[in-house]
Amino acid sequence: MERKLFTACFLTIALGYIGLFLNDIRQQDTWGDRDFLPLLVFGISLLLIHVWLVLFRVKADPTFLGTVVFLGGFGILAQHRMGLFDLEHPWRLGHFAYPIGIVLMLVTSILFRGSRIKALKHLGWLAGLLSLLTLVGLLLTGTRYRGAYYASGQITPTEILKLLMVLFVASYMAGREKNIRKTLEGKGGTSITLMMFPVYLVFGLLMGLLILQRDLGMMMLLAMMLCLVLFFVTGQWRYVMVSLCGLITAGWLAGQWLTHARIRIQTWLDPFEDPTGAGWQILQGLSGMFAGGMLGAGFGMGNPERIPIAESDFIYAVIGEELGFAGCLVLVTFYLIFFQH
Secondary structure, eight states: OHHHHHHHHHHHHHHHHHHHHHHHHHTTOOOOGGGGHHHHHHHHHHHHHHHHHHHTTOOOOHHHHHHHHHHHHHHHHHHHHTTOOOTTSTTOGGGGHHHHHHHHHHHHHHHTOGGGGGGGGGGHHHHHHHHHHHHHHHHHHOEEETTEEEBGGGBOGGGGHHHHHHHHHHHHHHTTHHHHHHHHTTSOOOOHHHHTHHHHHHHHHHHHHHHHHTOHHHHHHHHHHHHHHHHHHHOOTHHHHHHHHHHHHHHHHHHHHOHHHHHHHHHHHOGGGSTTTTTHHHHHHHHHHHHHTTTOSOTTOSOGGGSTTTTTTTHHHHHHHHHHHHHHHHHHHHHHHHHHO
């Protein structure tokens, strides 16, 4: 099953490369041997994963694994389409992000195999501390660009918060599993709200630092993560409602007190208010997706250069233009399968 899924993933991504190749040939753009390096790396990664799973007899969900490698391969294909690989200098560190991620995934699958995953329970407070130190370090040494802070080389180290804070919250709650069960069964125990006070304190400090960075997106993402974890642990919908009310309140407060946030929110609500300024990116993205229609213009045949910073913020708009509604639906379906597992 796993080999069939890997083969199907590779052939699908390879067809995408062939489409890009034929389109560039039609436009008289030549391809060298190095242009196929990303596809080669993807193929080698699939072979490495298969050999690793067989060698160490790791039992993995083939559907989940196939979904992950497809999304990874599609990401590589999209990066190649947008010209993000500097193939004249193939040894740049940024080119190794995917291979490093694959190696870390495989090593992690062995290190925390079986009951050894419980060792992560002791790393929660360390993860929380590293999260706070990451933000403090970025504030002290980073540079501001487009309203946010970046480290050297336009790197956003805050992305690691998505992993660290999940580890922190999961570790904290795992260490209080018995108390949570007692509380939910009405057999005494500390109330969950009181028990979670240290977590709320850490999150409060984290949110304050993110406000100083004006990283409103990360704030909302982490707040939703906390409430969803509480919901899945307790099964109580009130945490989802608290999350929604908190996000709405935070958005309103940000719009009242932070100029950058107010502009972002107003642009999101009505991009036509400033169509040649703040709303330009959104409107160009919507225009591209509208032009894609049901089946799209064809991979590599769109005009992503008309969308500012399309390679990062608006890559979905490029997919919509070139693969159409059908391509977007397939991509979203794969993400839904990923989340389900």
